[in-house]
Amino acid sequence: MNSRAAEDADFLQKYSQWAPHSGETFAKASKVIPGGAGSSARTVPFGWKPYPLFIAQGLGSKITDIDGHEYIDYLLGLGPMILGHRNPVVTEAVVEAVRSLGTCFGLPYELEIEAAQKVVDAVPGIEMVRFTNSGSEAVGSAIRISRAVTKRRLIIRFEGHYHGWQDTVYWSNHVDPAAAGDARRPRAIPSGPGVPIELEDTLIVLSWNDPESFIKVMAERGHEVAAVITEPAVLNTGCIMPLPGYLELLRSETKKYGALLIFDEVITGFRFSRGGAQEWFGVTPDLTTLAKGLGGGFPVAAIGGSKEVMSIIAEGRYSHSGTYNANVIQCAAVSATMDLLAEPGLYERQRNLGFKLTDGLAKIANDVGIPVIVEGIGTVFQMWFSEKPIHNWREAEKFASEELFTRWYREMLQRGVLFHPNHLENLFVSLVHSEDDINKTLEAAQGALSAIARNK
Ligand SMILES: Cc1ncc(COP(=O)(O)O)c(C=O)c1O
Structure with a gap:
């Protein structure tokens, strides 16, 4: 031995x-x-x-x-x-809210506005927000909203990022380079069995922090792209920070071609700063997904964005539903957590x-x-x-x-x-x-x- x-x-x-x-x-x-x-x-x-x-x-x-x-x-x-x-403050807020209010009503209630307002106040790219139950759910909504808003179906995502387990994005996380091929234009590889291979046509996968390949793909197909989804710093391949100017490039190119930019801040939200990685790097996306950190350990996630994009939900043109969305446990946890995170x-x-x-x-x-x-x-x-x-x-x-x-x-x-x-x-x-x-x-x-x- x-x-x-x-x-x-x-x-x-x-x-x-x-x-x-x-x-x-x-x-x-x-x-x-x-x-x-x-x-x-x-x-x-x-x-x-x-x-x-x-x-x-x-x-x-x-x-x-x-x-x-x-x-x-x-x-x-x-x-x-x-x-x-x-955390004693968040735990007490949740216990007290459940005792005095209940858990879910199938109708809106005031604590929900309080929690939403605090998230809107904290995160630069969020003017309106819906609470949901997990990061995967939030990302699934972000993807579908971007397709509904732009009336396009192509999504650009990056190797090594993880955006949850939904079929639309459960691709090309830690791929075998031999299977994925050329790093400048990798093949999309499902991250596990059971993902419909037909979805390959709805995705373009790229290497992150590679401005040239991104610019090239946008020049070729930018007008077909509904959204570019990225972790603003990659926390699902160890920890990788964006090269200077890279997030700005994603922002300017998506604007140029009428695609939406989604920051998946499930990890970076409330972690890099109270306003997330978008505040830290000074780049504002159209849609943001949040989860870990949002509820101080209680299970809650969120999808938020500009009024312009979220109006598709507001006007009833897009149905974002969920029995447990914005339940009392979530909203009490979010509200108390946002207060604690505001400590100077x-x-x-x-x-x-x-x-x-x-x-x-x-x-x-x-x-x-x-x-x-x-x-x-x-x-x-x-x-x-x-x-x-x-x-x-x-x-x-x-x-x-x-x-x-x-x-x-x-x-x-x-x-x-x-x-x-x-x-x-x-x-x-x-x-x-x-x-x-x-x-x-x-x-x-x-x-x-x-x-x-x-x-x-
Ligand atoms: C960046 C990112 N997006 C989405 C998800 C999925 O979130 P959840 O596990 O809450 O479904 C994760 C989970 O680790 C994540 O890190």
């Missing part, structure tokens, strides 16, 4: 001793829940090997597994726990803490001789084990070491720091992580990266 295989075997053995109760519970769960967990991102094939930890509870920036281990949490529910676990200086403070963490990680890795690129804006980031900067999926696939990331995840887990084991996910820093959390994480990282360096 080589030393890497020995390290692997050692971890798996340690893990079963470390988390035996999770192991037994996983076996029980797997009998009634496919894969033993409620979403595939929590399962073994997505990196939670040999089985996912089962969680007892979370509080603030910490999470505790059922074997009694407490972790500093950078997984944060895959993003929604922007205010930490069990909050984002600056937490972004600075995040930068202390990312700068510290880069320095430690550099000192122990492991090349990394730490990319992000403080409240969300990824540490790429790569010598070269990464600008899109093809470069991530080519340059980033998944193996080193797995080792890093394992070393950190054993030191009480939790994040997703897959390097194509990312690390979230909540608005309640403390200086002490960051210091302890850096201390753990010193040990973890030194251990990896010793067995390179």
Whole structure:
């Protein structure tokens, strides 16, 4: 057995001793829940090997597994726990609203206006908003609205982005480059079985951060394009920031050809800043989708945009429906969350803490001789084990070491720091992580990266 295989075997053995109760519970769960967990991102094939930890509870920036281990949490529910676990203000607002109002009425009510107004006030590109239940739903609506408004059907999307699981957009996430072909004009590849292949004709897939291929495609087919959908920073391939001018180019070209620009801010919304990535980068889309962060951990999403675009719903020409849309739990959570996020200086403070963490990680890795690129804006980031900067999926696939990331995840887990084991996910820093959390994480990282360096 080589030393890497020995390290692997050692971890798996340690893990079963470390988390035996999770192991037994996983076996029980797997009998009634496919894969033993409620979403595939929590399962073994997505990196939670040999089985996912089962969680007892979370509080603030910490999470505790059922074997009694407490972790500093950078997984944060895959993003929604922007205010930490069990935020007392949001929890109380939800409980109180349910007690005093109910849960859903099949008719509008005043708290819904309050929540909508606060979102409109916060996000530059949103003049009108509808609440819905998940990011996938919000994106599905954004796509159909863009087609209805423009009377066109072609959608441009980018490799490496994820926009939820609906058939229209569940394509070309982490594609095999050999199957997708030329990066300047990739083939659209469904992200899984069951997606009607006929939808291929409704999509153009491009490499992100590649201005030339975008300009070329728009020159050829811009007049057929209903919408360009993009994550304004890619958080579904680790963390990749837009090159200077790229979002501005998407904005100007879509305007030029009469297509809509959709920012999928399911992750970036309320995370880059209170007004999302569109505020941070100063580029305003026609439609915005929001979800994680919007309800401080409660399940809610939204589709919002300019009055001009949203008027298709207002005038009854487009039916956007949903039994649970804008229910009391959602609106109470959104309203309380928006208030908390308005605290002066909050984002600056937490972004600075995040930068202390990312700068510290880069320095430690550099000192122990492991090349990394730490990319992000403080409240969300990824540490790429790569010598070269990464600008899109093809470069991530080519340059980033998944193996080193797995080792890093394992070393950190054993030191009480939790994040997703897959390097194509990312690390979230909540608005309640403390200086002490960051210091302890850096201390753990010193040990973890030194251990990896010793067995390179
Ligand atoms: C950018 C983006 N869009 C859409 C979705 C889908 O959201 P949901 O999981 O709430 O359906 C996700 C989920 O991770 C996402 O990251």
